[in-house]
Amino acid sequence: MSKGREGPAAGGGAAAAVLLRYLREQNRPYSAQDAFGNLQREHGLGKAAVARALEQLAQQGRVREKTYGKQKIYFADQEQLPAAGEAELRGLDGEIAALSGRVQALQQSCRHMEAELKELNGSMTSPEMAREIQELRSDCAAYAEKLERMKSAANCVTPEEKEKVCREQQLYRREWRRRKRMASELLEAILEGYPKSKKQFFEEVGIETDEDHNVALPAAV
Template sequence: MTGSNTVTLGMSKSKDGDVGVAIEDYLNRANRPYSAIDVFNNLHKEFGKTAVVRALEDLAENGKIKEKIYGKQKVYFADQSQFPAVDESELKSMDAEINDLTGKLQMSQSTCKQQENELRKIDSSMSTEDAKQRLEQVNQEIQHNQERLTTIKSMTNHVTPQEKERIYANQTKYVKEWKKRKRMTMDIVNAILEGYPKTKKQLFEDVGLETDEEYNVTVPS
């Protein structure tokens, strides 16, 4: 029994050592700050979450990695002292490259968006067969309208410009009189309603007054 326990303990310590080595190697390679849950997920959950948290704390305590606390969040990252110092000009060059790549990315995204819009238009447009059918319908409509136009032009009972002007003048005159009489009628109705004990609708029924609205008629403007 004792031998069995010793083997199990040895395997456990070996596993703990593996997680520490794996985490330190990962943080050095990535050289970015991560939370414990980020490290756990980025290692594809190869180690248990508790083992990852414990290993991160041990590594930070031993000075192999660095730890920063932001509120309730702990962040771990590689010890920067092990990396060579970066020249200022190199940093500026990297910033310029980042800006250039960012601009290219934005242009690519814009181009991609335009192409997606064009693709949607193509998908929503008519097929060749539908276009042919629609063209045939339009041609039939054109032919029908041309026949109507020919018939109208051949008619002898055209209205002369003078007759047309006279009709329009009469319409204006009659509409004006219509509006005038309607206004006078409503003035009388409103005057009666001031001392009338019933509603306007009842008054109309009592005197037999018919309205435009009753017959869905609108006074031309």
């Protein structure tokens, strides 16, 4: 008669011992599937054996069990773990502080890189910049040519002539407004005793308004 298979995977108790030691050493939660995947190659544990062993350990109170939806996770009972010494706790505190400092430094570096990336994404590429420069040079050349034509023209308007035209335009605008106001006041006075509508009066007399011809007071220059 052949001997049974030796080692931790030979029985449920051996599987439970392997899993208990693993959960305590890792001190983090695992599902049955995760534990099976991590231990199967080294210890040859079957998936069903892992699930049964974890259930057994949880029933015995040697590990803790939590259910999330349809999945259960298992982790070492913290009260059953050996208490850490003062030196070990100080070492862990130092390691935590060092890791926290590293995390902050990495976060700051990420922020700097994100800001730089945003700036680069908003900048033109070298080909785009070359095209922009070429277009600006073409525009400058066209404006320079137009300016030279204007300077060399014989009918250029002098500053004095421009000032005179502006004064005359202002004078005519004021006169336009004054005469229009006088006409409106006169017509309103007539219409007070007129038995028909304003439109009928205008048609009978033959009055045409600025609005009839889409004429508006020019803007000041």
